[in-house]
Amino acid sequence: MDLLGDQAVLDSNALKGKTALICGASRGIGAATARIMAKAGANVIIASRSEGQLKSLLEELHALGNGQHRTLVMDLEETDSIEHTLQPILDDGPIHILVNNAGGPPGGPLLNATVDELAQPFTRHLHAAHTLVKLLTPGMIRANYGRIIQIISTSVREPIPNLGVSNTLRGAMASWAKSLSRELHPSITINNVLPGFTDTERLGSLAQSIHERTGQSIEAIHNGWMSQVPIERLIDPLETASVIAFLASPAAGAIRGVSLPVDGGRLRGI
Numbered sequence: 001m002d003l004l005g006d007q008a009v010l011d012s013n014a015l016k017g018k019t020a021l022i023c024g025a026s027r028g029i030g031a032a033t034a035r036i037m038a039k040a041g042a043n044v045i046i047a048s049r050s051e052g053q054l055k056s057l058l059e060e061l062h063a064l065g066n067g068q069h070r071t072l073v074m075d076l077e078e079t080d081s082i083e084h085t086l087q088p089i090l091d092d093g094p095i096h097i098l099v100n101n102a103g104g105p106p107g108g109p110l111l112n113a114t115v116d117e118l119a120q121p122f123t124r125h126l127h128a129a130h131t132l133v134k135l136l137t138p139g140m141i142r143a144n145y146g147r148i149i150q151i152i153s154t155s156v157r158e159p160i161p162n163l164g165v166s167n168t169l170r171g172a173m174a175s176w177a178k179s180l181s182r183e184l185h186p187s188i189t190i191n192n193v194l195p196g197f198t199d200t201e202r203l204g205s206l207a208q209s210i211h212e213r214t215g216q217s218i219e220a221i222h223n224g225w226m227s228q229v230p231i232e233r234l235i236d237p238l239e240t241a242s243v244i245a246f247l248a249s250p251a252a253g254a255i256r257g258v259s260l261p262v263d264g265g266r267l268r269g270i
């Protein structure tokens with residue numbers, strides 16, 4: 001599949017004139033979203049904790065689309081400094097599209113987690129997303145266009161064994177987003193994308209930690225995952241990113257407050 005070429009879901013002008021802030025953009029689904037949105041003509045701001053990893057992605061974005069792309073070093077766990085970090089960008093004009101995304105919490109049973117181990121991911125995901133929404137929505141209202149998308153997890157619908165902290169956090173994020181969907185200005189949508197088993201470093205490190213804990217081979221872990229997925233393969237991050245970019249586009253203006261699985265059919269609920 002050539003999702004950055006012939007099979008791109010959006011036309012190369014679909015996001016022209018729109019500025020997108022993509023958090024957790026240095027790799028995985030965040031980086032794929034940056035690529036797809038650059039291809040669709042957006043001005044893309046790729047944010048993560050260190051400049052180094054963002055540099056080569058920035059070059060790729062310049063080759064993919066004609067928007068004005070830039071990097072932003074921003075640690076989502078330092079919520080107090082987010083406003084100061086973003087202010088120079090906001091002074092230049094509105095950010096129309098916000099993708100709330102960051103690394104998932106470590107695995108393990110919920111009862112083993114300390115209160116601090118619960119607090120840290122809540123800061124990185126929920127508190128950071130709340131801070132960003134409060135900062136960005138005035139500009140979205142002035143521009144009469146806003147799209148806010150959270151990358152969370154299918155555990156919103158079915159908690160996943162041994163991902164207790166993640167399950168708790170994702171439920172909170174989904175509820176936060178649904179509450180906002182009833183409050184935000186009519187020109188702003190907010191939605192969640194729920195990835196299934198997606199071919200990123202996060203999934204690789206999850207397999208490694210299960211291997212270390214249980215002694216199961218990586219191949220057996222992978223096969224076990226695939227047996228749950230009707231499409232019988234990992235999801236390409238560009239597939240997830242294509243859905244995120246669609247939700248960010250003008251065409252998706254009537255979709256508001258949904259949690260959309262991109263999971264290859266793994267969830268069994270209707």
Ligand code: NAD
Pocket residue numbers: 023024025026027028029030047048049074075076077101102103104105124151152153154194195196197198199200201202203
């Ligand atoms: P990933 O771990 O590959 O990428 C996470 C990104 O967030 C990286 O760019 C990382 O640098 C950044 N990040 C981490 N901590 C940060 C911080 N404090 N401040 C700023 N940036 C930070 O993850 P992914 O596989 O692309 O997944 C994206 C999200 O979707 C994660 O929350 C993940 O848990 C969730 N998810 C992934 C899968 C999957 O199969 N990959 C499945 C379900 C849910």
